[in-house]
Amino acid sequence: xxxxxxxxxxxxxxxxxxxxxxxxxxxxxxxxxxxxxxxxxxxxxxxxxxxxxxxxxxxxxxxxxxxxxxxxxxxxxxxxxxxxxxxxxxxxxxxxxxxxxxxxxxxxxxxxxxxxxxxxxxxxxxxxxxxxxxxxxxxxxxxxxxxxxxxxxxxxxxxxxxxxxxxxxxxxxxxxxxxxxxxxxxxxxxxxxxxxxxxxxxxxxxxxxxxxxxxxxxxxxxxxxxxxxxxxxxxxxxxxxxxxxxxxxxxxxxxxxxxxxxxxxxxxxxxxxxxxxxxxxxxxxxxxxxxxxxxxxxxxxxxxxxxxxxxxxxxxxxxxxxxxxxxxxxxxxxxxxxxxxxxxxxxxxxxxxxxxxxxxxxxxxxxxxxxxxxxxxxxxxxxxxxxxxxxxxxxx
Numbered sequence: 028x029x030x031x032x033x034x035x036x037x038x039x040x041x042x043x044x045x046x047x048x049x050x051x052x053x054x055x056x057x058x059x060x061x062x063x064x065x066x067x068x069x070x071x072x073x074x075x076x077x078x079x080x081x082x083x084x085x086x087x088x089x090x091x092x093x094x095x096x097x098x099x100x101x102x103x104x105x106x107x108x109x110x111x112x113x114x115x116x117x118x119x120x121x122x123x124x125x126x127x128x129x130x131x132x133x134x135x136x137x138x139x140x141x142x143x144x145x146x147x148x149x150x151x152x153x154x155x156x157x158x159x160x161x162x163x164x165x166x167x168x169x170x171x172x173x174x175x176x177x178x179x180x181x182x183x184x185x186x187x188x189x190x191x192x193x194x195x196x197x198x199x200x201x202x203x204x205x206x207x208x209x210x211x212x213x214x215x216x217x218x219x220x221x222x223x224x225x226x227x228x229x230x231x232x233x234x235x236x237x238x239x240x241x242x243x244x245x246x247x248x249x250x251x252x253x254x255x256x257x258x259x260x261x262x263x264x265x266x267x268x269x270x271x272x273x274x275x276x277x278x279x280x281x282x283x284x285x286x287x288x289x290x291x292x293x294x295x296x297x298x299x300x301x302x303x304x305x306x307x308x309x310x311x312x313x314x315x316x317x318x319x320x321x322x323x324x325x326x327x328x329x330x331x332x333x334x335x336x337x338x339x340x341x342x343x344x345x346x347x348x349x350x351x352x353x354x355x356x357x358x359x360x361x362x363x364x365x366x367x368x369x370x371x372x373x374x375x376x377x378x379x380x381x382x383x384x385x386x387x388x389x390x391x392x393x394x395x396x397x398x399x400x401x402x403x404x405x406x407x408x409x410x411x412x413x414x415x416x417x418x419x420x421x422x423x
Contacts, residue, residue, distance in 0.1 A: 032153060032369070034168040035121050040087050046167040047085035047119040048072060050152065053160045056117070058083070071101075074117055081115025081142065091122045095132060095146075103140055116142045123379070124148035125402030150383070179328070179367070181219060185273075186212050186330055190364065193277050194334045199251060204261045204279040207289060207336040211235050211307055213314045215272035215327045215372065230320055232266035233313035235276035236306050238412070243268075256280045266310075272323050274314045281306075282339065293341045293356075293389070294399055295408030303341075304385050304399040305410055305418055307331060311370060311377045319373035327372055331384055332364040341392040344407070356392035363391055376423045379403030 038046065051058050057075040074083045082105065084098040095118050106113050116136055129146050136144040156164045161172040192198040193210060200208075229250040231243035236254065243252035248271075254264035263280030267273075281303070283290045292302040311329060318327065333339070341356040368384045370377050378400055386396040399407045409419035 031156060031164060031168065031170050031172070034170060035149060035152065038087065038121060038168075042167065043087050043119075043121060044085055046163065047083075047147075049163055049167070050119065050147065050155070050160070051083060051117065053163060054147070054155070056083070071105075074115065076115065079114040079143075080111075081113040081117060083117035083119065085119040087121050089122060091118075091120045091124065092128070092132065094120075099136060099140060099142075102142075113142055115145065116140070117145045117147070119147045119152075121149050121152070123150065123403060126396070128402065178216075178219070182214050182216075182328060183367070185218070186214065186364070189273075189275055190332055190334065190362075193275075194362070199249075199265060199267045199275065200277055202253075202257075202260075202262045203265060203277060204257070204263055206279050207282050207339055208277050208279050208334045209235065209281050209291065209303070209336075210275065210277040210332040210334065211310055212330045212332070213274040213311060213318075213327050213370065214329075215318060215323050216325050217323070218271050218273060228321060229268055229270055230317045232268035232274060232276065232317070233310045234264050234266040234278075235310050236264055236278040236281040236300075238301070241266075254278065254280060268314075268317065270321075272318055272321065272327070274318075276310060283342075288340055289338065290340045290342050293343050293397075295410060296342075299342070301408075301410045301418075302399070303388070304397055305408075307385065308378055308381060308405070309410075309418060311381060312375050315370055315372055315374055315377060323372050325372055327370050328367040329370055329381065329384065330364055330367050331388060332362070333358060333360075334362055336363070337361040341389070341394065343394060344398055356389070356394045358392055360391075378405055378423050 048058055051074065055076060059073045072083045074081055082102045086094045088094045098118065099116060102113065102116060124146055132146065133144045136142055157172060164170045164172045189212060190210065193200040193208060196203060229245055231241065231250060231252050234241045234252050234254045239255050241252040241254060243250040249267050249269040251265060251267045253262045256263040264278035266276035281291055292300050294302045295305055336358050337360060339358045343356055365384045365387045368380050370380050382400045382403060385400060389397045399405065403423055405418060405420055405422040409416055411417065
């Protein structure tokens with residue numbers, strides 16, 4: 028959780044009222060305050076967007092669905108008392124709202140009141156603040172996102188340089204097999220500072236797409252480990268952890284050759300493997316723990332990339348393959364890097380934070396988001412190692 032996420036999560040009700048009104052104006056709504064504060068800092072405003080009128084409410088209540096239903100009843104009473112006809116109900120919340128929850132509530136409000144419901148929730152608000160409304164972050168949370176943006180760009184450039192080296196099979200990737208590669212980078216927020224850990228205390232990094240225990244070798248300022256699926260001359264995968272906290276793992280062995288097709292497994296399937304999403308989750312969990320052991324704290328950025336992967340297909344669950352008109356999920360670009368996820372160093376709860384990144388990857392393959400995670404929880408299958416369950420449904 029970064030500074031902005033913490034501020035939005037802990038904002039009080041009355042401050043959120045003011046922020047939500049300004050946020051809606053930035054989103055293009057005409058906003059006219061029309062009601063008073065409720066016990067949780069809720070507020071009413073008459074809004075208009077593209078000729079459609081309605082009422083907006085804002086809330087910091089954790090039980091947001093109950094609050095939304097209560098607000099909808101109040102709006103129905105207001106509509107009747109005023110003899111007006113509303114088209115919109117807008118609900119602004121600092122809580123997490125899953126995609127299926129949002130769709131269910133939209134259907135419920137449409138069936139009950141014949142209004143269009145628009146929910147502006149935590150994930151959307153954070154995205155808008157970072158991309159388009161950075162001034163609001165400074166006005167309401169005293170956070171200079173422009174400065175933060177420059178910092179992130181420097182780290183993104185570092186990630187790009189690492190990817191260039193992997194694609195050229197230079198540096199850490201000099202011994203990795205040719206062909207498509209999937210790469211996970213995790214970089215601490217403070218990597219540009221002078222903070223370093225002793226080379227003697229760098230733990231063995233977790234290797235992406237490696238089910239068996241691997242052992243690393245410390246070389247100067249980093250520890251490097253290789254997967255068990257390479258040869259003397261060519262490695263199938265590797266992971267490196269540096270004393271400045273940079274973690275990089277790349278795998279060429281993640282890809283499966285089937286006749287003239289190249290596949291990567293997308294989900295847990297006992298006969299094939301645990302798939303992309305599970306491997307990324309487990310590697311990220313391990314890295315958050317090891318960065319904490321090394322003395323790092325705060326947040327880290329995570330990116331998932333595909334290199335030389337044009338035409339690679341994603342093996343999806345049978346339920347999706349049986350859909351009418353289904354065509355294989357195929358990557359149609361040679362090189363792709365996701366937006367970054369923000370992970371909390373020292374926390375094993377990485378799934379909710381990785382969900383947008385993995386959704387993005389599945390969409391790039393032409394699918395409708397990942398089926399493995401739903402509303403921030405692992406949703407499809409479990410995985411055990413040495414008789415211990417290390418990933419199961421409900422994990423966050």
